[in-house]
Amino acid sequence: MLARLRDPSDRLLAALLLAPAFALLALIVVYPIGKLIFNSFFDLRLQGGGNAPFVGLENYALVLQDKDFWNATWNTVLITLVTVPGALIMGLGLALLANLPFKRRWPVRLALLLPWALPLAFAGLIFAWFFHTEYGFVNDLLSGLQPEPTMWLLRPNWAIAAICLTIIWKSSSFMALILLAGLQMIPNSLYEAAEVDGASQWQQFREITLPMLMPSIVVALIFRTITALQTFDIPYTMTRGGPGNATETLAMLIHKNSIEYGDIGYSSTLAVFMFLLSMAITAIYLKRIASQA
Amino acid sequence: QQTTLRVFSGGQNQRPDLMRQLFDKYQAANPGVKIEIETGGATSELQRQYLSTVLNAKDSAIDVFMIDVVNPAQYFSSGWVEPLNAYVGEPASVMAPYLPVYASANVVDGKIAALPAFADSMFMYYRKDLLAKHGIAEPKTWDELAAASKKIMAAEGNPALQGLSIQGAPIEGAVCTFLLPYWSQGKEFNDAAGKMTLDKVAAAKGLQGWLGLVDQGVMKKNIAEVKTGDTVNEFKAGQVVFAINWGFAWDRFQGDKDSTVQGKVGVMPLPAVAGGKSATCIGGWQWAVSAFSKSKAEAAKLVRYMSSPDSAKFLAVQGSLMPVYPQTYTDADVVKAVPWFKDAAAVVVAGKSRPKSERYGEVSDVIRTTTSAVLARTKTPAEGVDEIENRLRRVMR
Amino acid sequence: MANVELRGIRKRYGNVEVVHGIDLEVRHGEFVVFVGPSGCGKSTLLRMVAGLEGISDGELRIDGQRVNELPPRSRDIAMVFQDYALYPHKTLFENMAFGLRLRKTPEDEIQRRVMDAARLLKIEHMLERRPAALSGGQRQRVAIGRAIVRQPKVFLFDEPLSNLDAQLRHEMRSEIKRLHQRLGATIIYVTHDQVEAMTMADRIAVLSAGELMQYDTPDAIYNRPAALFVAGFTGAPPMNLVDCTLAGGAALLGPLRVPLPQELAARAPTAPLKLGVRPENLRFARQDGDADLPAEVVLLEPLGAETLVTLKAGNAELIARGPADFRERPGTTVTLHLQPQHLHLFHAESGSAV
Amino acid sequence: MANVELRGIRKRYGNVEVVHGIDLEVRHGEFVVFVGPSGCGKSTLLRMVAGLEGISDGELRIDGQRVNELPPRSRDIAMVFQDYALYPHKTLFENMAFGLRLRKTPEDEIQRRVMDAARLLKIEHMLERRPAALSGGQRQRVAIGRAIVRQPKVFLFDEPLSNLDAQLRHEMRSEIKRLHQRLGATIIYVTHDQVEAMTMADRIAVLSAGELMQYDTPDAIYNRPAALFVAGFTGAPPMNLVDCTLAGGAALLGPLRVPLPQELAARAPTAPLKLGVRPENLRFARQDGDADLPAEVVLLEPLGAETLVTLKAGNAELIARGPADFRERPGTTVTLHLQPQHLHLFHAESGSAV
Amino acid sequence: MTSPVYASPWSGPRLRWIAAAIVVLNGFFPALWILLTSLKTEAELVTRPITWIPRNPTLDNYVAAFTDQPLLKFLANSAAVAAISTVVTLIVSALAAYAIARLNLRHRQWILTAIVASSMFPLITLLVPIFETMRGLGLLNTYLALVLPYTVLSLPVCTLVLVSFFQSIPRDIENAAMIDGCTRLGALWRVVVPLAAPGVFTAGILSFVNAWDEFLLALSLNSNPSMRTLPVGITLYQTEFVFPWPVISAALVVAIVPIAILIAVFQERVVSGLTQGGLKG
Ligand SMILES: Nc1ncnc2c1ncn2[C@@H]1O[C@H](COP(=O)(O)OP(=O)(O)OP(=O)(O)O)[C@@H](O)[C@H]1O
Ligand SMILES: Nc1ncnc2c1ncn2[C@@H]1O[C@H](COP(=O)(O)OP(=O)(O)OP(=O)(O)O)[C@@H](O)[C@H]1O
Ligand SMILES: [Mg+2]
Numbered sequence A: 001m002l003a004r005l006r007d008p009s010d011r012l013l014a015a016l017l018l019a020p021a022f023a024l025l026a027l028i029v030v031y032p033i034g035k036l037i038f039n040s041f042f043d044l045r046l047q048g049g050g051n052a053p054f055v056g057l058e059n060y061a062l063v064l065q066d067k068d069f070w071n072a073t074w075n076t077v078l079i080t081l082v083t084v085p086g087a088l089i090m091g092l093g094l095a096l097l098a099n100l101p102f103k104r105r106w107p108v109r110l111a112l113l114l115p116w117a118l119p120l121a122f123a124g125l126i127f128a129w130f131f132h133t134e135y136g137f138v139n140d141l142l143s144g145l146q147p148e149p150t151m152w153l154l155r156p157n158w159a160i161a162a163i164c165l166t167i168i169w170k171s172s173s174f175m176a177l178i179l180l181a182g183l184q185m186i187p188n189s190l191y192e193a194a195e196v197d198g199a200s201q202w203q204q205f206r207e208i209t210l211p212m213l214m215p216s217i218v219v220a221l222i223f224r225t226i227t228a229l230q231t232f233d234i235p236y237t238m239t240r241g242g243p244g245n246a247t248e249t250l251a252m253l254i255h256k257n258s259i260e261y262g263d264i265g266y267s268s269t270l271a272v273f274m275f276l277l278s279m280a281i282t283a284i285y286l287k288r289i290a291s292q293a
Numbered sequence B: 001q002q003t004t005l006r007v008f009s010g011g012q013n014q015r016p017d018l019m020r021q022l023f024d025k026y027q028a029a030n031p032g033v034k035i036e037i038e039t040g041g042a043t044s045e046l047q048r049q050y051l052s053t054v055l056n057a058k059d060s061a062i063d064v065f066m067i068d069v070v071n072p073a074q075y076f077s078s079g080w081v082e083p084l085n086a087y088v089g090e091p092a093s094v095m096a097p098y099l100p101v102y103a104s105a106n107v108v109d110g111k112i113a114a115l116p117a118f119a120d121s122m123f124m125y126y127r128k129d130l131l132a133k134h135g136i137a138e139p140k141t142w143d144e145l146a147a148a149s150k151k152i153m154a155a156e157g158n159p160a161l162q163g164l165s166i167q168g169a170p171i172e173g174a175v176c177t178f179l180l181p182y183w184s185q186g187k188e189f190n191d192a193a194g195k196m197t198l199d200k201v202a203a204a205k206g207l208q209g210w211l212g213l214v215d216q217g218v219m220k221k222n223i224a225e226v227k228t229g230d231t232v233n234e235f236k237a238g239q240v241v242f243a244i245n246w247g248f249a250w251d252r253f254q255g256d257k258d259s260t261v262q263g264k265v266g267v268m269p270l271p272a273v274a275g276g277k278s279a280t281c282i283g284g285w286q287w288a289v290s291a292f293s294k295s296k297a298e299a300a301k302l303v304r305y306m307s308s309p310d311s312a313k314f315l316a317v318q319g320s321l322m323p324v325y326p327q328t329y330t331d332a333d334v335v336k337a338v339p340w341f342k343d344a345a346a347v348v349v350a351g352k353s354r355p356k357s358e359r360y361g362e363v364s365d366v367i368r369t370t371t372s373a374v375l376a377r378t379k380t381p382a383e384g385v386d387e388i389e390n391r392l393r394r395v396m397r
Numbered sequence C, D: 001m002a003n004v005e006l007r008g009i010r011k012r013y014g015n016v017e018v019v020h021g022i023d024l025e026v027r028h029g030e031f032v033v034f035v036g037p038s039g040c041g042k043s044t045l046l047r048m049v050a051g052l053e054g055i056s057d058g059e060l061r062i063d064g065q066r067v068n069e070l071p072p073r074s075r076d077i078a079m080v081f082q083d084y085a086l087y088p089h090k091t092l093f094e095n096m097a098f099g100l101r102l103r104k105t106p107e108d109e110i111q112r113r114v115m116d117a118a119r120l121l122k123i124e125h126m127l128e129r130r131p132a133a134l135s136g137g138q139r140q141r142v143a144i145g146r147a148i149v150r151q152p153k154v155f156l157f158d159e160p161l162s163n164l165d166a167q168l169r170h171e172m173r174s175e176i177k178r179l180h181q182r183l184g185a186t187i188i189y190v191t192h193d194q195v196e197a198m199t200m201a202d203r204i205a206v207l208s209a210g211e212l213m214q215y216d217t218p219d220a221i222y223n224r225p226a227a228l229f230v231a232g233f234t235g236a237p238p239m240n241l242v243d244c245t246l247a248g249g250a251a252l253l254g255p256l257r258v259p260l261p262q263e264l265a266a267r268a269p270t271a272p273l274k275l276g277v278r279p280e281n282l283r284f285a286r287q288d289g290d291a292d293l294p295a296e297v298v299l300l301e302p303l304g305a306e307t308l309v310t311l312k313a314g315n316a317e318l319i320a321r322g323p324a325d326f327r328e329r330p331g332t333t334v335t336l337h338l339q340p341q342h343l344h345l346f347h348a349e350s351g352s353a354v
Numbered sequence E: 001m002t003s004p005v006y007a008s009p010w011s012g013p014r015l016r017w018i019a020a021a022i023v024v025l026n027g028f029f030p031a032l033w034i035l036l037t038s039l040k041t042e043a044e045l046v047t048r049p050i051t052w053i054p055r056n057p058t059l060d061n062y063v064a065a066f067t068d069q070p071l072l073k074f075l076a077n078s079a080a081v082a083a084i085s086t087v088v089t090l091i092v093s094a095l096a097a098y099a100i101a102r103l104n105l106r107h108r109q110w111i112l113t114a115i116v117a118s119s120m121f122p123l124i125t126l127l128v129p130i131f132e133t134m135r136g137l138g139l140l141n142t143y144l145a146l147v148l149p150y151t152v153l154s155l156p157v158c159t160l161v162l163v164s165f166f167q168s169i170p171r172d173i174e175n176a177a178m179i180d181g182c183t184r185l186g187a188l189w190r191v192v193v194p195l196a197a198p199g200v201f202t203a204g205i206l207s208f209v210n211a212w213d214e215f216l217l218a219l220s221l222n223s224n225p226s227m228r229t230l231p232v233g234i235t236l237y238q239t240e241f242v243f244p245w246p247v248i249s250a251a252l253v254v255a256i257v258p259i260a261i262l263i264a265v266f267q268e269r270v271v272s273g274l275t276q277g278g279l280k281g
């Protein structure tokens, strides 16, 4: 028996290797997710002491009619569409810069990482402060260029822009981290071969770096997309979804419905929608990853 | 037999240090009880988040907790707080000694949902020195306040000086920002049963009033960005003539090392609209017993003690926390320790409670978000009021 | 087509110098082969020519122009890497087409050239595969293909045929020669294979531990090695080298006496010497004018086409090429015949040829 | 020491079968060499023996025990990979010591064995380097060292000497033979080098496109090839193969007539045939009993020790090994001499020997 | 490893320094801002024009940060939770990633999808059930209460990162290890993991920082003051209405420094390009 465990067949080995991961998933997320989905079929409000009538798909119908839901979905998608490519480009740029042959690399790499190490909520607060009409350094820098300080966080478009910028700043770090590691795995000899083949720096980037980096890019994109769809802390701390609900995201809507309104059934339903959205968007990436594997 | 009671007492604002002292006294008097304090997140938001997780999971780890004055109805209807009638008696008698606003805020459906811990209220702080210097009396109406501000600002010539600072960011304070001018026109937001009685014209007028103050330069343009702490800091820095803020601000103005306005601060009732009457928003904290507690009787006893006149006096003397009993304001020891309470008393007594609703979270969210949006000028006051009405009609039936 | 000049080229890795000042010119359209023991710096030299390694010292000129600082892509070279360096994410076709695509070669031209090379290399049926699904020899062929589809000024080949079987190697050899003739390209070629070096090279550069030992035609390298090292390195098996002294126009190997040609004996000093004779010049059948050397058969290694015979003559161990049907058993004594004109003499100390 | 049996071994990658049922036994202590064209499945076969590739079909036995399912580690084998597969993160020393460490060999024993191997391989001065700082040949030597420090039952070598120079290769060859004799280990060895195959093998397995063509001693493979393919694959250059028909005890090559030995002619059918003669058996000097063949010199390739001469006889192109001093210019006509007993006949269609 | 020295636009020292400056400025600016703020007084924050360099630098905020709250205790808790969960995450995800990358599993897509999908629900909606689970296990107010969910939190991203890195390790090197006598897991541990060092390091940093920064779970699962982690602890400096930036900045600096040190130390040890030089082609 022991020998069998030491040299298991591929299938047994796979089962053994995957067991801890799935056990943890089962323990920590399966029950919660099951409960979440279960709750979405009930009109479950904290007020009212928990006797929740079964309402079938009514919550789902309500969500689809909810202006706030569509507004939040739109904001979320917008933020995702802006920040995911934004973070990718910026992260890639940073990773490439950090991968240059410096003698001491750690200051550069540390710089790469710091934004990510700054706790999310505090990053939002700090940037909210940067964009503050009076005390922010952004307006301070621009003071000569604009007659009147811009109220960045009080104008819907500027607010979204500021939020996106903050998210990009914060998450490009995560991107860069993964991409930098990917860069380090590309054998130098490929660049040599490409050099000899006559590829310019840009062509080497396109023909060697990008394709060889693709697995890492896809991984980074998957998670960046998922977290972008769950964007919460930064708009929450920067604008509270304001002005009005111009910057309210799905996650904020869910938070509001569960914590502020105590409407568990409805917020569960929203979460299911968010899950579906995430799934739909990441399905494309996942397919790619699976085909690579 | 030893009972351990775990008390959740929010953050610094709930003064766990003082509460501890009271608990120690209580423990000394009741050797069978041991009290542990748990401090949660520092803001009411974080506390709400924590409490809703724990209570939603029907966890018995907490026996007693503090809730905001707006919350008893909500927590009661969620089944999270234990009705105290069985332990302390019927509301009519138990609640009578308290300030009326607190008495009513804590009784839901004839049940005592919680007992008041200490009071709070929105005050109008002002710069006594500046008013005196320019020979201006305390303004009684908003128009007078605007005029006074403009006069002082012009005379001082300090570009950083603001006439009035209020909270325009979408935080709980903005609910008061909405209600204050509305109330001061003599209107009510809701009736006794909690049904909404919004006078849209008055509400829009109230909001328009704020925007008017912005246009006149009395308030700053980015008022929709201002949070409670900003008002405090700017006032402390001597950049504000009039400031609306909670009671805690007094200590900050007078006590903080870096305050430039020590001894120059006055408190007055809020101005009214011409022909209306002054009104303010009350706040404050209540003691509640968890519905999932395993030692409810002991917990109720503790709560009763914490809400007693003696405790109120202790908190007022030691921590300048405002008493929930009217007579405590005039107690000699209290007046000696906290002289400004004599000015405060009038304001608190006239204070009004924010709408009492079991769905207060939603009510507050709608009001503060819309108010802030109007102040940021992404909506007109009329649109904002319409939205508030539309959204809350269903909620406040 | 271009000429390549190396002037005092040195290479240091950290403190270690691995190439110690090489001077060498490859003429327009010349086919030069680098040979030398493993680790002597052949690849390093090639990589410096390609621009992939910095030149620590000295000057590299292509067509008279100093290119030390020119990046590889501007040098118009093609290279077959010793470790292949195929693009793992590209199909074989794209591996080979890459260089052409970069030069914006028309698509049909690319198709044609790649297909031609593929056919030549016998990999036309696997053009859609990725390198990971290839055998070692197949990868090597792709690496060659990648170089030959382009028509650069200079080709650099680093042991391009080492993983191919004799048959294919033979064919590839001819193909590379044909390529050389057709394009008139300048070629620098590293190999360990004597046959390749001898048949393909216009000139052979023999390197040892980062130094150039001799740079000459194959014939000269083989028949007139300028140094002991060259003599001992070329030929498979290499030249037999035996300590000897000179006496009366003959070489003395202990008790044995080997008469030398007149003028060689005349040139030789009396210092300790090494006598060199190639295995194929130690013959078992006597011809006119041969000197005789009795020796004992020690070991037979039949190679099919011939037999390598290890013998002991005096104290010296010698290897001779015998015919395939050589049948003397180890232990028997035979007489070796050697032609004086095939004898070589070297200074034992300096290693230079007499 | 162990014997290895392959029984109907097949290998499929997806739908493509690359090894088509090989039956072959390697005896205790035997030295077997696999040869065959690039891509014929030699490495695949070796990897299956090692347990690194699944066996799609058939049975593999080591010492009589079925090991299809046994992990590599339990088979007690050592392997030199064609692509080296060194551990890039370990020093050379640790690369070689790794297998011993895993077996909890005492430290001084490890030291000793690794140092021995390193000295043998002439890499003892770079044991602290990482593979990236080595030349191709040096890496290959490390790969060999890693295999030989262990003393397993079976050694698998995949072209272990392809990147070494002739000198070193010669030494390594002797060393591996000595190792074989000393340890009595069973060895399976893949090579493209004819000399290696001929000198080292007890038996040679000739593979073609995933099939076993002949499995016999070097002598038999060389002198009695059982199939056209084997004849055409062995020897460098390989056997000349020419279409012919049979008439009156002689082979007819178009207008030319080559008399055959009696008993060969007797065995031969009248169907189309191929006549085979090795280059070294096409001679320019006449001996008794030789048949004559007039031919035109086409190309000379001087190799130093000898000259490869390509000739045209009738329609057939032939390669002969001439002496180093062969001087006939291309275009001249010479007479080739061939000995009847060195002629081979094959069925043109089936490829089998007559 | 040799790096090519041919002239590339980025290899010029000046441009390289500009590049470094961009990266460093981008990364350090907010952190630097915090650092500067931590040396200012609260009043200085609301003066206009804003000041960049503190007028009267003071360390009072650091004193306050350490005395107002048990900051060291928070630090220790965070370090313990983050370290343990990083180790657990790395082990669990390396095993899973190896199975996905190297074993020929038929339902690889579904396994991957399942792992990734687990991160698609907003944490806030899962909070109460997770709380119930932890209470059920009796783990509330222990390190494990956070370690388990943090592991799950980082598991998807770490697994995927490792999958893509394991795939880029040449199989032959792993094969060589198996021939040398390693079991599959032995080869994973001794050869694949070290060669995938950049990926493993990245995964480690990802999970460490995830755990170091997490707030919501820490707030709810470990409410006992002696078990509180840094992010929750830092929020305790603020009060309902006042956000004392200088003190909070000081605490943030204290929170960031260990991570920075950790990274700097590890960074120099993770030699890049380790995969190179082992293979021929
Ligand atoms: N993963 C794979 N998928 C498909 N075909 C493969 C794969 N790996 C190898 N092959 C094919 O299998 C055949 C046998 O390969 P193998 O490596 O055994 O050849 P070999 O005899 O060792 O050749 P060489 O002498 O060139 O090394 C080759 O034609 C090769 O293209
Ligand atoms: N990065 C490096 N650091 C230190 N020494 C190195 C480095 N790269 C190569 N060397 C050494 O430089 C010498 C020359 O290496 P090179 O690759 O040019 O040899 P080579 O002649 O091509 O040998 P081979 O025939 O084995 O390929 C070798 O001794 C090698 O060990
Ligand atoms: Mg080399």
Ligand SMILES: [Mg+2]
Pocket (backbone or CB within 6 Å): C135, C136, C137, D042, D043, D044, D082, D158
């Ligand atoms: Mg092979």
